[in-house]
Amino acid sequence: MTGFGARAAAVLDGPRPRRTSTLAPVRSAFRRRAVAVGATSLGVALLLTTAAAATSTTRTVTGGPVTVTVTVVSPDEAPPVKQGLHLTIDRDGRRLFTSDAHRGCTFAGASGCLLPEWTASDPPVVVTDLDGDDEPEVLVTQFTGGANCCLVLSVFGLRRDAAGTPTGYRQHVVWTGHAGSVVRPLDGGPVIQTRDFRFEYRWASAVESYPPLRLMRFAGAGRGLVDATGEHLDLVRRERAVLHRRLPFYRHGRDRDARGLLAGWAADGYRLGLRHSTLHTLRTWATKRQIFDTTVARNRAYVRQLDRTLIRWHFLPSR
Known part of the structure; x- marks a missing residue:
């Protein structure tokens, strides 16, 4: 985990979710957190194939009536540059998904996409109920x-289908960047917590970026993942307070680029309905050339661009 996650995750996330039998983490980039998954079994078979000295690893994860089988074929080198990934999903013994129907690089066979390191406590494949309908x-x-x-x-x-008969699985993809994601039990049901990937590299490097909190709720196969951040503004306020305490460090320092920090701080402010006071602070910084070490005009241009972007990305509360 880099950027904001490495500096303030403990403050923003609060107490770690207590281990339960129904919720599990997805992945945190470089500091991963895990929650045990109920009814999960891991079967590992390692074998050497005769073609190109490749290694094939097959694992199985189960949850309720669902069984997921993942087979990874990678070259016999470390670390593997390319992987062949095949995934199947069976429900009550009936195969409803194969990775032949892939989207993007997620299941693109021999591609640059890798399956993260698999451990019993922190697997990259998880079966869990996200929307409370008893269907994992x-x-x-x-x-x-x-x-x-x-x-x-x-x-x-x-x-x-219309009669309620299972016909397959629909795949919904979200980029989580450096932050990764974790399933958290909050009021109203579990949500997937991550960071807004659009902020990485937008105004600053990854290390200097502070992507704001992003919460997503699974709303069924038809709608997929919907934004639920506005339902938990207490977490947004907590995050903004953490970022606010860091502002003097950038404001009074020389040769420090505050664009990444201010973008995350401003995004939280806009979501809380504080656009006018946030803009006042940003414009004051710009007039004094305290955002980054360049001309006043360029500092002000940054504020205008940030304001337009946050409005376009719908950070203002809906009326």
């Missing part, structure tokens, strides 16, 4: 590779 969803995390990016989360939800 399948969560899969992958890593695109490279030093600076990125974790990708896929949520598979069961599809049914």
